[in-house]
Amino acid sequence: MLKNNHFYSTLIASSVFLASPAYAISEASVMSFAGAMSAAANNQNIGQISRLIDDNAVISLTRQNKTTTLDKNGYLQLLQKSWANSTNYQYQMNVSNIVITGHQAIAQVNTTESWVKDGKKITLVSSSRTTLGDVSNNTVMLRSVSQITIN
Numbered sequence: 001m002l003k004n005n006h007f008y009s010t011l012i013a014s015s016v017f018l019a020s021p022a023y024a025i026s027e028a029s030v031m032s033f034a035g036a037m038s039a040a041a042n043n044q045n046i047g048q049i050s051r052l053i054d055d056n057a058v059i060s061l062t063r064q065n066k067t068t069t070l071d072k073n074g075y076l077q078l079l080q081k082s083w084a085n086s087t088n089y090q091y092q093m094n095v096s097n098i099v100i101t102g103h104q105a106i107a108q109v110n111t112t113e114s115w116v117k118d119g120k121k122i123t124l125v126s127s128s129r130t131t132l133g134d135v136s137n138n139t140v141m142l143r144s145v146s147q148i149t150i151n
Helices: 002-019 027-042 046-051 072-084
Strands: 053-063 066-071 087-101 104-117 120-135 138-150
Touching (some): 027 046, 027 087, 027 120, 046 053, 053 120
């Protein structure tokens, strides 16, 4: 009888585990992502930024009707090149209009980056539609389509 009770308790526990919802992305995790990305960029921490971007991410940047599509490594290289040629780098990310569907969220992401190059302050403003996802219980960028303006 004890063996049967053990079997049923295991079966019930397994059923509860299978019926429990898997981790779903939340508005709080999207906001946490934005804070982590801002901190990593301001600290020029390429390793942390890398962890916030999915390995298969697609990042599309449009400026003056010219579009460049980058993979994760291309984007990280672009950041490092920008940092190497500038001083006083500052980054701010604002997230709004978050729509969550299961393990993904689509959000409006506006960023402002500024730095000094050759004694001149440059400001880059981007307006993006960004898809974030849950990968191994971490919120990461899956896709971003950005319109960029440089002042």
